[in-house]
Each structure stands twice: as C-alpha cells, then as structure tokens.
Amino acid sequence: MALILTGGGGAMQDAVLADMFRARKSVFIDLLGWDVPVLAGQYELDQFDGPSTVYLLIATPEGAHLGSMRLLPTDGPTILADIFPSLCGGPVPASPDCWEISRFCLSRELRAGERRVIRNRLVTAAVLFALQNDITSYVCVADAAWLTQINGFGWCCDPLGAPQSLACGLTGAMRISVAPDTPGLMAAAGTWLPSPAASTGQRAAQGPVQ
Numbered sequence: 001m002a003l004i005l006t007g008g009g010g011a012m013q014d015a016v017l018a019d020m021f022r023a024r025k026s027v028f029i030d031l032l033g034w035d036v037p038v039l040a041g042q043y044e045l046d047q048f049d050g051p052s053t054v055y056l057l058i059a060t061p062e063g064a065h066l067g068s069m070r071l072l073p074t075d076g077p078t079i080l081a082d083i084f085p086s087l088c089g090g091p092v093p094a095s096p097d098c099w100e101i102s103r104f105c106l107s108r109e110l111r112a113g114e115r116r117v118i119r120n121r122l123v124t125a126a127v128l129f130a131l132q133n134d135i136t137s138y139v140c141v142a143d144a145a146w147l148t149q150i151n152g153f154g155w156c157c158d159p160l161g162a163p164q165s166l167a168c169g170l171t172g173a174m175r176i177s178v179a180p181d182t183p184g185l186m187a188a189a190g191t192w193l194p195s196p197a198a199s200t201g202q203r204a205a206q207g208p209v210q
Contacts, residue, residue, distance in 0.1 A: 016063045023068070024044035028044055048077060054129075066110065067107060069105070074093045074098045080093070084141050086164065090161075098136065101140045120190075121194070137177050139176070140174055144171070152189065153191045154190075154191050156185070
C-alpha cells in the first residue's frame with residue numbers, strides 16, 4: 001500500500017514512520033556509512049524531519065516499510081539550500097511549487113526485482129503527489145550513479161550545476177520537471193507503476209538521494 005504521511009499521527013502511522021526511520025539508519029548509516037544523526041541508537045532523523053515534512057511510503061498491508069522518500073517545499077529549509085548550495089550554478093530553487101526529494105530509501109530485505117518495483121511505485125507516487133498539489137518540479141541532491149538512474153526514469157531532468165567531488169563522492173543537484181505529460185513519458189520508459197492502494201495521514205506534531 002502507498003501512504004502519504006506528514007510527520008505521523010496515531011499509533012499505526014507512528015509505527016510505520018518508526019519502521020521507516022529504522023530502515024533509513026540501516027541503509028544510510030549501517031550500509032553506506034553516512035555521518036548523520038542517530039536517535040536512540042536505531043532511528044535516522046535530521047533537522048529536516050519535522051511537523052511539515054511529507055513522507056511518501058510503500059508498505060506491506062501490515063505496515064512494514066518497503067520504500068520511502070522525504071519531500072520538502074523549497075521555500076523552507078532543504079538539504080540543497082542549507083547544506084549543498086554550491087551544487088547550483090545559479091540561484092538555489094526556492095518556491096512553493098518546487099519541492100525537494102531526499103532520503104530515497106529501499107528496504108535492504110528486498111530482492112533485486114522487488115527493489116525495482118518499489119522504486120517505480122515511489123517515483124510514480126511522487127509524480128501523482130506533484131500533479132495533485134500544484135507542484136511543477138522537484139530538486140534533489142544525489143551521487144553520480146543515482147543521477148544517472150534518475151535521468152532514466154522518463155521524466156524531464158536538468159542539472160542545476162556541474163557535479164562536484166565532495167567528501168561523499170561525486171555529487172550533483174538536479175531539477176525534475178512534472179507536467180501532465182510526465183506519466184506518459186514514464187510509462188514509455190517502463191517506470192510508471194501506480195500502487196494498488198493509497199491513503200493519507202497527518203499529525204500536528206513532530207545513493208542514494210541525499
């Protein structure tokens with residue numbers, strides 16, 4: 001099932017988010033060795049995980065995390081603006097119709113074929129979310145390998161600047177345009193895959209793509 005959560009809300013939603021934060025630690029810290037904060041020794045959260053943060057998740061019917069991404073409007077704090085502004089050759093995007101994708105995370109328990117399916121469901125969910133919420137583009141920070149993959153999803157991409165050699169490797173920033181014809185372009189590329197079910201939840205408190 002596909003879930004759209006803002007910060008969490010209720011026991012079920014909080015349990016799904018907790019599993020997502022555990023998966024993020026497993027991938028970004030345990031596997032990739034990122035130097036990012038850890039909460040209680042088992043959850044990966046940073047300063048961009050807050051009340052207005054939107055999470056797109058793919059989960060089992062029981063609520064177990066399969067894949068997720070974090071979405072932030074660029075007229076507020078973002079990884080690109082606050083940590084990697086030098087990756088932009090011009091002004092850093094900052095508008096309510098442009099959001100940032102970060103923390104693209106696939107469960108380490110997935111097999112190769114399953115990873116592809118969950119990945120496609122996530123990028124499809126991101127496009128559907130954009131079309132339903134007047135979002136015309138996404139930006140992201142990613143390593144060179146992921147930038148190549150993102151370019152191949154069928155949507156229209158443009159680099160925001162030249163990739164740079166950073167401590168985390170060759171890294172670049174990209175803008176992804178979303179328009180009514182994006183689903184057809186992604187279908188032609190074989191990445192358009194709507195999830196069988198979707199639901200939305202909110203609460204008032206509280207390689208990969210960076």
